[in-house]
Amino acid sequence: MSTTATLSTELTDLRSSLTRHREFLRVTVRGMSDEQARQTPTASELSLGGLIKHVRTVEEAWMRFAVGGAELMESVQSDWVNGFRMLEHETLAGLLADYEETAAKTERLLEELDLDTAHPLPVAPWFEQGATWTVRRVVLHLIAETSQHAGHADIIRETIDGQKTMG
Known part of the structure; x- marks a missing residue:
């Protein structure tokens, strides 16, 4: 199998x-x-709407x-205080539409980006100093982040009305 075919298969699997x-x-x-969706x-203090909002914000930041690299990632200031909250003026339909828009943008970007491109991580106490992540690692992180919060959402949903998504 050629390198191009391997990367294409890998990208398909990641996406x-x-x-x-x-x-x-x-x-x-x-x-x-x-x-x-606002209930906690x-x-x-997690809510379903807040989780969708957070996952979208995280995906946008990591795709930047x-x-x-870190400079572009940090060029947009996020509202970390309200990042996990579904505010009174926000609707679940609006948050889902925004999330769909972000997902579509991510998909377009992944078609253009090389999975092996690497950037130094932002300076933060939770990152190893001087470490770099490839685009591949970013996508793996997005999968983990989304999966983790989908599990949180499932617990919250079950608490609200007994409905289960994953079990």
């Missing part, structure tokens, strides 16, 4: 996995009202990193 975990998150909120029924 397919990310798409699957995004769908788990979207299915979890299907049929919910805005009020339900567990010991944490994939394109232009």
Whole structure:
């Protein structure tokens, strides 16, 4: 198998996995009202709408990193205080539409980017000093992030109305 075919298969597999975990998150909120999506029924302050909002913000930030490194990633200031909250003026439909837009942009970017392109990570206490991540590692991180929060969403949904997405 040629290197191009291997990369194409790898990219297809990565995109397919990310798409699957995004769908788990979207299915979890299907049929919910805005009020339900704002609820924080567990010991944490997480809500379903807030999780969708957070996963979108994280995906956008990491894709900026994939394109232009830490400088581009940090060029947009995120509202970390409200990043996990679904605010009164926000709707679940609006958050899902924004998430769809982000997913489509990510898919377009992944068609253009080389998975082996690497950038130094931002300076932060949770990153190894001087470490770099490839675009591939960014996509793997997005899969993990989305999957983890889809699991959180499933627990919250089950707490709200007994509905289970993944079990």
